[in-house]
Amino acid sequence: MEFGMKIRLLREEKHITVKHMAELVECTPSFISQIERGMANPSINTLKKISNALGVALVHFFDEEDPLTNNTEKYIVRKNKRKKFKSVMENTDIFLLSPSDIESKNIEMHLMVVEPGGKSDKLYTNPGEEVGYILKGKITFYLGNEKWELEEGDSIYFPGDIPHGWENTSDTEAVTLWAVTPAILRAGESLVLGETIYSASHKQ
Incomplete structure (x- = not known):
């Protein structure tokens, strides 16, 4: 799953509006929307702020192949x-x-x-x-x-x-x-x- 989709699902799950998320991350609501739709790519700093706002570790947004089964x-x-x-x-x-x-x-x-x-x-x-x-x-x-x-x-x-x-x-x-x-x-x-x-x- 793309990290923009992960961000949107977590944000909605925690009932955080785009406007409130933007305030927490110190950016514009349009930038949050662009990140979630895959139209913008945040810096590592911005992604850290997003992970803190959503209460998850930064590594949650890293891409990975199928998880290990062994x-x-x-x-x-x-x-x-x-x-x-x-x-x-x-x-x-x-x-x-x-x-x-x-x-x-x-x-x-x-x-x-x-x-x-x-x-x-x-x-x-x-x-x-x-x-x-x-x-x-x-x-x-x-x-x-x-x-x-x-x-x-x-x-x-x-x-x-x-x-x-x-x-x-x-x-x-x-x-x-x-x-x-x-x-x-x-x-x-x-x-x-x-x-x-x-x-x-x-x-x-």
């Missing part, structure tokens, strides 16, 4: 069964590499593919710790008031409460691998609102 494979994520979220606004695809239905897990892994020109909509914060590794290409990573140029083979660690974001200024896609603890897509990640990613000092 319980012995609950610890395995096959490459054709990864949950995926595509943020057209940020030109970024996020794949969940760890099982989403094990509530007791304390770590999560993501594969993030950022196309040329892709960048985070805002700076993020979360209550955990993150480690990232650049598998392919290069990416500009914003951390607090600084920014770093990371290339293939580079890695980075940081506490999640430091505002952070990314940007691909190159002409090729960047593929990055992330480990996060605790699992933020289950718990919900917070935002640093009103902060741009262009006020950082450059590091290399």
